[in-house]
Amino acid sequence: MVADWLDERSGIVIVNHAFTPHKGLYGSCVTHADEMIDLSRAAALELGLSADTEMADCVSELAATTFVTNSDAHSTPKLAREYHVATMIFPDFENYKRVLRRDGLFQITENVGLWPTLGKYHRSFCLTCGAVATIDQSVCSSCGNKKFTRGVHERLLEVADQNPSISPVHRPPYRHHIPLDMIPGIGKKTRERLLSCFASELSMMRKATVDELVDCVGPMLAKRIDLARHGQLGMGIGAGGVYGRVHA
Template structure:
């Protein structure tokens, strides 16, 4: 019997148990135990992808948790923690001779043994295997083939952001400049785009789209995620869903309204003012350092008005911590009453919310669930904001 499962497949580790940095820009509280406890007990996620599992100290922590019975290996791939399945992942930076800029990609593996083997292989092509998102000194197709040969999944990450992404910097027009299109399992859209925006890019029509948080802190876990239709929460079922096999699928994407994304609009890098799409200098300060917005880059790449294959709904959901007036204490009251954020966002009625928080906040949560709140546009590395009524 197929059921629905909520998944966020892009979560960083900030520090190991010894205090060693993994994702340097990640929060110090973003530890392996902290992620697992938050994702399972607070967020209510069924599947998470931690994408720094190649780091040797993280591998050691995973092994230790398995030895103590806190994690166990699933037969169909993935590690189980309480009610949540951990998919072992790695974020890697490619910048080979075919690239015009660095590209971040995600690789996932079904077992810790396979992740250890991948980590050992990468050490021969990487200067610092301990850190997240490090540059690998081999070409994109070589990396793809290695991931494929080891039974993994390969997904280009946040593909439209201006820095360190496939279309943001990496290629001029087509992913085939760098990658084998047959060895890509899905495309991660990123926070400043959605399904409708990218419908004109023909070469993406055959891929599933994933929407993930790219969390650098515990609170940002599940700010974007997807609902999967699976038989069970494991690696094999996830792979089937990404390829829409045997009734498995991504049934709904939940993501920020692209206007909230911090790279949606074209802006001046120096002063932050929005600039015209064809501007070469900022009218406000005269700087020529212009950060091209995701919206403009997608229009440059779009070439068709053909209908894409049937896509799952993309819900413009506003995360709870973006909602004005919903502070930590009030959120704790909601969690005590309803258990997890997934319950608050998907199960609890407006009337039930009003029994715990003031009507105005309850109404804003209800509107946030369907993307009906007013938005101030983001850009240049600054997130947009939900506006007060």
């Protein structure tokens, strides 16, 4: 078993993008994790772009599992598009494993991830005509065909056993986030300008004041970035491998 092999090498198992329709544990494999893995051997479960803590905590068997938010950390330009904040003595692998075990003061203190509606597999999607399905739909209302890419939203409604969700006491808050490259009007030049004004996208989104943003990119884009930080821009729905669009 992979967990044994990793134990012998001091490695860990993290269940990635658990709810997505392409090879996700719940998304395309099983209804209960123990049909495939021993969840107690997994160090954490990664939520994927199309789900958040509230959605995942509709599955009661995940109550003891630590959630991480890291989607697309495998693509260098997308690094830290989602992230989590943790307390530890020193940022190394051994301390990080303690964080995932929630060992005393070693804890994740915040999950930061995409608004789930923007995720590219959030809702089911008709493979014939591209319509976004409504809940419980088995036949496309637009074209009458029955082949869908199952959305994370719909899949979680199937596997959920507590709705509304119940989060365990140890669960950290989840901060919804819109990455800079999804905000309308932020092209390559503007992005470079912002990164020259602030240490990083992450620190800009978390710490920059509106006045500092105005000084960097002018009032219109500064306002738009600030609205994005507060989840106050319009958002479309992601489905079928296409992200939801953020509206100006």
